[in-house]
Amino acid sequence: KRSSKRLPPGSLGMPLVGQSLSLLWAMRANTAEKWLEERMKKYGPISKLRLFGKPTVFIYGQAANKLVFASDDSIVVNQQAVSMRMILGDRNLLELSGEDHKRVRRAVLSFLKPESLKMYISKMEKEVLRHLKMHWEGKQQILPLMKTLTFNIICSLIFGIEPGAERDQYVQNFQKMIEGMWSVPINIPFTRFNQGLKGSAMVQKLMKELLKEKRLEQKEGAQSQKDLISFLLSIRGEGNGELKSEDEIIHNAMLVMVAGYDTGSVLITFIIRILANNRTVYGAVLNEQDEIAKSKSNGEFLTWEDLSKMNYTWKVALETLRLYPPIFGAFRKAIKDIEYGGYIIPKGWQILWVTAMTHMDNSIFQEPANFDPARFEKQASIPPYCFIPFGGGAHMCPGYDFAKIEILITIHHLVTRFKWKLCGTDNHFIRDPMPVPTEGLPIQISPKELL
Numbered sequence: 001k002r003s004s005k006r007l008p009p010g011s012l013g014m015p016l017v018g019q020s021l022s023l024l025w026a027m028r029a030n031t032a033e034k035w036l037e038e039r040m041k042k043y044g045p046i047s048k049l050r051l052f053g054k055p056t057v058f059i060y061g062q063a064a065n066k067l068v069f070a071s072d073d074s075i076v077v078n079q080q081a082v083s084m085r086m087i088l089g090d091r092n093l094l095e096l097s098g099e100d101h102k103r104v105r106r107a108v109l110s111f112l113k114p115e116s117l118k119m120y121i122s123k124m125e126k127e128v129l130r131h132l133k134m135h136w137e138g139k140q141q142i143l144p145l146m147k148t149l150t151f152n153i154i155c156s157l158i159f160g161i162e163p164g165a166e167r168d169q170y171v172q173n174f175q176k177m178i179e180g181m182w183s184v185p186i187n188i189p190f191t192r193f194n195q196g197l198k199g200s201a202m203v204q205k206l207m208k209e210l211l212k213e214k215r216l217e218q219k220e221g222a223q224s225q226k227d228l229i230s231f232l233l234s235i236r237g238e239g240n241g242e243l244k245s246e247d248e249i250i251h252n253a254m255l256v257m258v259a260g261y262d263t264g265s266v267l268i269t270f271i272i273r274i275l276a277n278n279r280t281v282y283g284a285v286l287n288e289q290d291e292i293a294k295s296k297s298n299g300e301f302l303t304w305e306d307l308s309k310m311n312y313t314w315k316v317a318l319e320t321l322r323l324y325p326p327i328f329g330a331f332r333k334a335i336k337d338i339e340y341g342g343y344i345i346p347k348g349w350q351i352l353w354v355t356a357m358t359h360m361d362n363s364i365f366q367e368p369a370n371f372d373p374a375r376f377e378k379q380a381s382i383p384p385y386c387f388i389p390f391g392g393g394a395h396m397c398p399g400y401d402f403a404k405i406e407i408l409i410t411i412h413h414l415v416t417r418f419k420w421k422l423c424g425t426d427n428h429f430i431r432d433p434m435p436v437p438t439e440g441l442p443i444q445i446s447p448k449e450l451l
Ligand code: HEM
Pocket: 078, 093, 094, 095, 105, 108, 112, 255, 256, 259, 260, 261, 263, 264, 267, 321, 325, 326, 327, 330, 331, 388, 389, 390, 391, 392, 394, 395, 396, 397, 398, 399, 400, 402, 403
């Protein structure tokens, strides 16, 4: 019996810091997968380390993902690193489990489900067109500014904040929050964690004022449910999807913002990079989008039916997510001692799962380094728990449809209105913590004659 009580191999390193800095450096050098592969070579498929202040077990592969995503709350619960919890707040979905998680998730999903989002397609498209007009047209060479685009879309749909000074107050603070979320939780001036906490305090202050305004508007009957926040405010107290406190609304609005802002911009940026480098894929996307553009009259907005015809473009997005998943991985917490792979994952320890490990496994995806959207022609043939850019199980990303609509609308207007070529000399990227092209992906853009 004693042998089954063994801790996984590996060292916990120094208190608090452990291997955090080494992993973060590897991420910034874009060698994090290699860093993990070296661990795997040294210790095997399960090993212990210390990350962001907590003892952690790293596991990978299909069975590991199944343990993380399919176990119930009596075995594994969601709990993110200390830095993330302190920046996003402890009432956000990623921290909740059981009935609490179900209740809050129902409320958030009632806004993010396709039936609700259908009503917002033209609102999103207007943001895309406004962005392209302001930042792309008439310019020769610009950074893609995709972060500005996804930030504006989220501001409009999630917060109901129209363009202007109020929006600008949020952007820098959100960026600080994102950078601090994966950091060693040492709160001394100028550390990333310290800056992240400051950004979070500022955003929470702004959001409290925003909630006050929205409550007042609702009292005066001036507002219909136009954005996620007013939506959440209006279902408070109605039983099923009820959010219990102002903190729950604020922490979850902050989560939706950080979860949707950088992920979407990273995905669009990497699709732009693929389309510039791969003429065959570009040609097929252009054909599909030109057909849809031809069926529209001048100034007519895209519809849900148009988006459902963009099958090839979405496969390109999925293949991009396989190769460049925006989320590196995340944590869970063991609720009791778990026997796994001949070792014990002790109660209370963190479990680290990493997205790319199964994406790059050649027994699951043949020739995994090749870009091949055809892999997604029969999605059902991909084994379960192996393609996980949106996670899995109870915490699987509820922003899937939001991201899909945003990406398809943006790519439609980009390929039908512009041509571009990459002009940087460096084709590399780093993780910070999301993948970012090293030179910011400079491109040369020229507008096309509209159809
Ligand atoms: C390409 C775009 C996106 C990717 C790759 C992505 C990825 C992920 C992943 C991997 C998780 C699971 C984390 C975990 O299990 O620990 C997650 C959760 C989440 N995502 Fe996304 N996401 C994207 C876009 C969005 C968007 C646009 C929104 C909102 C508008 C959003 C909102 C959320 C929320 C609220 C959660 C927490 C769900 C829960 O814990 O129940 N995401 N996302």
